[in-house]
Amino acid sequence: MHISGFLRAVVVSALLSILGACATVPTPYDYSAFKQSRPKSLVVLPALNHSPDVNAVASVMSRVSYPLAEAGYYVLPVALVTETFRQNGLDNAEDIQAVAPEKLREIFGADAALYMEIQSYGTSYLVVISDTVVDVSARLVDLRDGKLLWQGSAKASSAENRSNQAGLAGMLLQAVVEQIADTVADQGHVIAGVTSQRLLAPRSPDGMLYGPRSPNYGLD
Amino acid sequence: MLVKQLTVILAFAASVLGCASKPPTMYYWGGYQGQVYEYLKGDGTSHDVDALEADIEKARAEGKPLPPGYRAHLGLLYGNAGRVDDMKQQLELERASFPESATFMDFILTNFNK
Numbered sequence: 001m002h003i004s005g006f007l008r009a010v011v012v013s014a015l016l017s018i019l020g021a022c023a024t025v026p027t028p029y030d031y032s033a034f035k036q037s038r039p040k041s042l043v044v045l046p047a048l049n050h051s052p053d054v055n056a057v058a059s060v061m062s063r064v065s066y067p068l069a070e071a072g073y074y075v076l077p078v079a080l081v082t083e084t085f086r087q088n089g090l091d092n093a094e095d096i097q098a099v100a101p102e103k104l105r106e107i108f109g110a111d112a113a114l115y116m117e118i119q120s121y122g123t124s125y126l127v128v129i130s131d132t133v134v135d136v137s138a139r140l141v142d143l144r145d146g147k148l149l150w151q152g153s154a155k156a157s158s159a160e161n162r163s164n165q166a167g168l169a170g171m172l173l174q175a176v177v178e179q180i181a182d183t184v185a186d187q188g189h190v191i192a193g194v195t196s197q198r199l200l201a202p203r204s205p206d207g208m209l210y211g212p213r214s215p216n217y218g219l220d
Numbered sequence: 221m222l223v224k225q226l227t228v229i230l231a232f233a234a235s236v237l238g239c240a241s242k243p244p245t246m247y248y249w250g251g252y253q254g255q256v257y258e259y260l261k262g263d264g265t266s267h268d269v270d271a272l273e274a275d276i277e278k279a280r281a282e283g284k285p286l287p288p289g290y291r292a293h294l295g296l297l298y299g300n301a302g303r304v305d306d307m308k309q310q311l312e313l314e315r316a317s318f319p320e321s322a323t324f325m326d327f328i329l330t331n332f333n334k
Contacts (some may be wrong), residue, residue: 070246079260082260109327110321214246
């Protein structure tokens, strides 16, 4: 009885290791610092802007509350945070992002801060069609000990739908989308909404984790 | 021509049906993010307060809570309009809904009069 149980265990583990070797598993993200920190509240700092669009920061900043709050975090009011820096003589993102974590913690009382960089934002006009791209990277830093909890980046482009569609229906859908998009004055802001969702909404395998206010908290 | 129009309508229907399977949100968002965008661009108007107040009623009607920062943002607009008591009330309501906001709400209340 004892020997056959052992043999069964050997056979089962051999089968599992063969099956495991066939599946390609991406390297899991190291969430150890994030899970140890478990921040409840986040302060989103004004983003660094590497794009030529003056509205890029306002556009991206105004789109982050939704994914972060719905993920279960308390997100400090973005306009008030920006105003607080302004009233203390800090107007540009480089200076703001250089403020010591202890100082941020003292003023904002947030557990962690989100440092964002807008890599690209805007519409480039090609010969026949135009492409709007918003590309943002971010770091989440614990304000209690300065540790990096998470980093990620995301990009969205108005060209995505176009390349996936085929045939008559595809071309017509594309024409409709572009026609509607033309009537929306602010393409960048539309795409920024997609980018911020991709960047900040919890997602496997390497996205943000759910926060304490979410029913999914602790399940990831 | 008719085939073209029908195809467009069908494509539209498909995209709308795709949206129907999204899970419900925890909060009532209304025009909040749009308001933040306008404010940060410097394009805010005096009617923004009306829109935010109206959405509070809509959220109540739907039985959904307001998102983090919503009341504080309304408080900011009240403060900028000189309605200091209204501002303080909104910041207190923000603190009551979200105790995580206490430190920052205290900071604003302490420093606003300077």
